[in-house]
Amino acid sequence: MQAAKANGYAIDDGRYIRGVSIVAAPVVMPSGTINALVLVGLRERMEQVGLGVLGEELHRRALLITRLLGGTVTPGA
Secondary structure, three states: OHHHHHHOOEEEEOOOOOOEEEEEEEEEOOOOOEEEEEEEEEHHHHHHHOHHHHHHHHHHHHHHHHHHHOOOOOOOO
16 A cells, blocks of 8 residues: 555556466545556556556556546645
């Protein structure tokens, strides 16, 4: 959880489903409800791009969606 809060995204690298990686970033609605933008794919293929690279891009897009929807972006995000 600490890494997810610090980075703005979370990664499950095959612990939930063997051979599958999941990257997620929060999208905050105006009401404060938190949804998520999620990528799911074969671990081998996602690692070719880089899980951190995917996480950073997903985080960037989640922040954009949050702003467009009028949600609150926390300082430093």
